[in-house]
Amino acid sequence: MSPIFIGITGASASGKSLLSATIYQELKEEVGAHHIGIIKEDSYYKDQSHMSMEERLKTNYDHPNAFDHHLLIEHLDQLGRGFHVDIPVYDYTEHTRASDTIDMEPRRVVIVEGILLLTDPDIRERLHTSIYIDTPLDICLVRRLQRDIESRGRSLESVISQYRQTVRPMFMQFVEPSKQFADLIVPRGGKNRVAIEMIKARIKQLLE
Numbered sequence: 001m002s003p004i005f006i007g008i009t010g011a012s013a014s015g016k017s018l019l020s021a022t023i024y025q026e027l028k029e030e031v032g033a034h035h036i037g038i039i040k041e042d043s044y045y046k047d048q049s050h051m052s053m054e055e056r057l058k059t060n061y062d063h064p065n066a067f068d069h070h071l072l073i074e075h076l077d078q079l080g081r082g083f084h085v086d087i088p089v090y091d092y093t094e095h096t097r098a099s100d101t102i103d104m105e106p107r108r109v110v111i112v113e114g115i116l117l118l119t120d121p122d123i124r125e126r127l128h129t130s131i132y133i134d135t136p137l138d139i140c141l142v143r144r145l146q147r148d149i150e151s152r153g154r155s156l157e158s159v160i161s162q163y164r165q166t167v168r169p170m171f172m173q174f175v176e177p178s179k180q181f182a183d184l185i186v187p188r189g190g191k192n193r194v195a196i197e198m199i200k201a202r203i204k205q206l207l208e
């Protein structure tokens, strides 16, 4: 049986991971842990191990060119044909792919989450339902500051500078306009209970 792909997108730190993890945790009780999985678009950032750290720091990580969407699409198709895939592991501190990968077996439901999913027509056409998390940008920035300093090895100055130079402009150019392709727009992010219940009901309906 071909998996059901659910896309979750929105600004950086809008709550994509939290919403995906909540749906995953709650649905796995009902459909079984082996039947549902999550793929992060971030895992498909291009490897930059051949570049100097100075060059890596200049990369625009919020532009579609930063991602290897070809590999992501290939993996969605392989899962669709019932094959295992080796998902890359991304290192935000080094800005490179780690040498190891994570084996993912075919699942009945695969949640795919990331900032630029809906900008790519080849990804859009593979998603059975797409969700855009609409969290105000100031809230996203505060969350990102905290997260990037605590867990992605960044300084306050670097987060602010990256936000001004690329994160916000690319959000305006690519992420926000991709909202038009979403089936559902969720305000406030990962703790919107009504949205979580609606998305779970939709997934269960698709599984029938």
Ligand SMILES: Nc1ncnc2c1ncn2[C@@H]1O[C@H](COP(=O)(O)OP(=O)(O)O)[C@@H](O)[C@H]1O
Residues within 6 Å of the ligand: 010, 011, 012, 013, 014, 015, 016, 017, 018, 019, 143, 144, 147, 188, 189, 190, 191, 192
């Ligand atoms: N609705 C919310 N209320 C409070 N904190 C939230 C909410 N949604 C997300 N967060 C927190 O904000 C941070 C970024 O959320 P995350 O889900 O990782 O964002 P994204 O995956 O979109 O980058 C995390 O620490 C997360 O726990």
Ligand SMILES: Nc1ccn([C@@H]2O[C@H](COP(=O)(O)O)[C@@H](O)[C@H]2O)c(=O)n1
Residues within 6 Å of the ligand: 011, 012, 013, 016, 042, 045, 061, 062, 091, 092, 093, 094, 095, 096, 114, 115, 167
């Ligand atoms: N080396 C990198 C790679 C990505 N980023 C930032 O991550 C953001 C996307 O991840 P979310 O979990 O926040 O959706 C994106 O906005 C990139 O700027 C980075 O800083 N460094």
